[in-house]
Amino acid sequence: MAASGVHPKQAKELNSIVEYAEPLFEFLEGLPHEEKVILVGHSIGGLVLSMAMERFPEKVDVAVFAAHLMSGPELGFHSILEECDWIFSV
Numbered sequence: 281m282a283a284s285g286v287h288p289k290q291a292k293e294l295n296s297i298v299e300y301a302e303p304l305f306e307f308l309e310g311l312p313h314e315e316k317v318i319l320v321g322h323s324i325g326g327l328v329l330s331m332a333m334e335r336f337p338e339k340v341d342v343a344v345f346a347a348h349l350m351s352g353p354e355l356g357f358h359s360i361l362e363e364c365d366w367i368f369s370v
Contacts, residue, residue: 281300281301281303281304281325281328282294282299282300282301282302282303287303297324297327297328297331298331300324300328301328301331301332304319304328304332305331305332305335305336308332308335308336308339308340309336311339315339316338316339316340316341317339317340317341318341318342318343318344319332319333319340319342319343319344320343320344320346321343321344321345321346322346322347323346323347326345326346326347329343329345330356334356
């Protein structure tokens with residue numbers, strides 16, 4: 281994730297959750313076609329998992345949500361953002 285671990289971007293440089301998730305998306309795009317991953321997300325990382333599952337369903341074998349909303353067939357990433365708009369306005 282951007283602004284986490286060894287990623288060089290700083291938190292104050294991020295303008296959206298999509299920018300935060302971009303390193304994961306780049307990693308998933310680079311995976312060989314036959315490889316799958318297990319993703320674990322805590323708190324706001326659950327939104328990132330939802331985004332990754334929607335964008336790369338063929339690459340995510342298992343997703344573990346810890347202390348966060350989980351998307352589903354009727355509740356996708358964009359629906360979660362609409363429901364939880366207050367999270368980003370704090």
